[in-house]
């Protein structure tokens with residue numbers, strides 16, 4: 026059975042009730058209701074191969090959550106078709122629900138006043154997980170996520186990061202092969218983000234799970250996703266290799282230098298565009314094709330104490346991709 030996803034010309038429109046401003050408007054809208062149509066997802070198509078981890082990126086309100094809800098069967102599409110692991114999600118078949126999961130960083134399925142281990146038991150019953158498989162999976166997840174000290178505490182006493190780890194475990198007890206992760210690291214500190222990221226990668230490798238992930242943290246995307254789909258105003262702006270996105274929209278790298286003695290700013294201009302210079306540090310933007318030549322010149326000519334070459338921040342690359350499309 027395939028774990029792939031095929032989305033074809035998918036659209037979702039919401040009808041939103043519009044109320045006129047002020048008391049008069051409020052009274053008027055009681056008598057005559059007017060509606061506006063919001064197109065949250067606008068004719069998108071893509072396919073995801075079994076075992077792929079794809080980053081689903083875009084600004085607030087772009088249509089990411091609405092798409093994930095349609096893929097997991099919580100929302101009915103207005104138009105178009107969706108095939109997730111061979112199922113039509115909105116039919117909500119039990120066999121489909123056993124193969125997928127949707128984790129939303131901003132929402133919790135754990136019951137607040139009882140320990141996470143008891144929510145696990147509820148999920149065991151809901152997903153009809155046989156005892157032996159349940160014990161084995163809980164054991165694996167407990168080890169991978171270091172849950173041992175957390176499982177018996179009431180959920181309300183856990184930190185945000187601890188709760189997210191339990192949340193992931195609860196969502197994965199039935200070993201779904203297709204996973205929708207909507208901001209799984211939101212609000213977590215850097216160490217916990219890293220733990221969750223490592224876990225997602227390990228789960229993907231262990232079960233060859235297909236994963237669609239949204240995150241506003243670019244470190245999640247660069248660590249986990251070879252491919253990204255960028256969406257804005259419900260439409261796909263880019264679908265492809267992350268490296269290709271970077272080289273198309275940011276055809277340069279940034280050299281970061283630390284000097285042992287001061288240098289003149291004008292002496293830096295000849296290597297590229299100086300983004301910032303305040304002794305002892307400088308950042309210089311260099312076209313990708315010239316990086317090795319300029320790097321060896323700088324190391325030979327300047328009193329360099331420390332030197333690194335970096336890609337521009339992903340946030341900037343995505344900003345450039347948006348700007349290029351909107352200007353096109």
Ligand SMILES: Nc1ncnc2c1ncn2[C@@H]1O[C@H](COP(=O)(O)OP(=O)(O)OP(=O)(O)O)[C@@H](O)[C@H]1O
Pocket residue numbers: 039040041063064065083084085086087088089090091092
């Ligand atoms: N139930 C709804 N009723 C009306 N409009 C909605 C509904 N759900 C979403 N929308 C609208 O659809 C658009 C897309 O929203 P969606 O939540 O899918 O965006 P998103 O990309 O997930 O954003 P974020 O990063 O903020 O979570 C927004 O304009 C939103 O206001």
